[in-house]
Amino acid sequence: MEQIDMFGDRKQTAPLASRLRPETLDEFVGQTHLVARGKILRGLIEQDQISSMIFWGPPGVGKTTLARIIANRTKAEFVEFSAVTSGIKEVKEVMKSAEENRRMGIRTLLFADEIHRFNKAQQDAFLPFVEKGSIILIGATTENPSFEIISALLSRCKVFILKPLAEEDLFALLRHALEDPRGFGDTKVVTEDAQLHSIARFANGDARTALNTLEMAVLNGRVDANGTVHVQDEVLSQCMNRRSLLYDKKGDGHYNLISALHKSMRNSDPDAAVYWMCRMLDGGEEPLYIARRLVRFASEDIGMADSNALQVALNAFQACHYLGMPECDVHLTHAVVYLSMAPKSNALYVACEEAKKDVHDMPAEPVPLQICNAPTSMMKELDYGKGYLYAHDSIEKLTKMQCLPPSLKDRRYYLPTGEGLEAKVKERLEEIIKWKNDPHDTGA
Secondary structure, three states: OOOOOOOOOOOOOOHHHHOOOOOOOOOOOOHHHHHOOOOOHHHHHHOOOOOEEEEEEEOOOOOHHHHHHHHOOOOEEEEEOOOOOOEEEEEHHHHHHHHHHHHHOEEEEEEEEEEEOOOOHHHHHHHHHHHHHOOEEEEEEOOOHHHEEEEEEEHOOEEEEEEOOOOOHHHHHHHHHHHHHHOOOOEEEEOOOOHHHHHHHHEEEHHHHHHHHHHHHHHOOOOOOOOEEEEHHHHHHHHOOOOOOOOOOOOHHHHHHHHHHHHHHOOOOHHHHHHHHHHHOOOHHHHHHHHHHHHHHHOOOOOOOOOHHHHHHHHHHHHHHHHHOOOOOOHHHHHHHHHHHOOOOOOHHHHHHHHHHHHHHHOOOOHHHOOOOOOOOOHHOOOOOOOOOOOOOOOOOOOOOOOOOOOHOOOOOOOOOOOOOOHHHHHHHHHHHHHHOOOOOOOO
């Protein structure tokens, strides 16, 4: 636990991103939907009427900076708290101090950085103090609050969503860094606009990444006889040898990307599907995880419309198991394109979900006696297997025997579509149902 030092000197040895951290809303870059003049968050900050809130967004978009701007403006005691270094003991100590402040008429604003890292017990400890107004909680998180923050606490906070910065915003920020004395304003640095745009694209909406990349390129630039620093393309290329894709295999981005892959395939868009698959692989996703999702998709979204889709997906899984990365990427591409282009049917998924619902909601009725096994004489005396009709004994290879419990008689779960090969299955099933319902045929 530590209180923000709002008056500390910014040393030139600090990272560029730290030296250039905005101190006012007018210096703040991006998030105009929240902090432009006339927007609600700007009004709350300028009027010092902050209520409990959560800043949700990817890294480097200004969550902590906004908290520090609030710290500069508020008349309340501002306490910064990190989930990484603070436990339940520290939480209780802060809450005790905040309660004492409240009794003296002093507000306490508590900034909880990476609030998603607080466990349930720690979050529960905040709750009563937020409820009675002892603290105003400001949390910052890169994870979806609806998954990571307990509902009771979340319901008492306004969630503000911060977006990745646009390329033009980052370009302006980089140009500012070269001109501001807190940055490289006191050093003559020669760069091209194309280089700054390249950094902005590489940063992928993250201001911290953009500034760190610029700093690395300048510090490793060529210095001529006049002391001028020239940023070189080859050095810049080394600084950007891997794009930061904001991909966390356990976080919200993970689920968004697999959702994008799944829905692109469902929409029969192979180009989008291959792109999202490659995004996952480039972010370090385990190829077998992607392959397992493809196996699920093959039955959930294609099913009987093309039963070969399941075999293709299983083959891709096997290929990934044998080869691993990077060679198995082409096998995943094969499967992704096949599944994207296959006819679509969710009839199997619907049948499974409807059957599970009946199993859950209805009484667990006994198996009808006619389809019970009767391995002993006693069971036969109890009519186990009585009335069983052996389908192979009939010309049609069908019987009119009821196999569902009486309460579910004639219940339909599988409703085939007319897509792909499932059209033939539909035709066959309709013939079977018509035959079973024909009163003129006894089914003997």
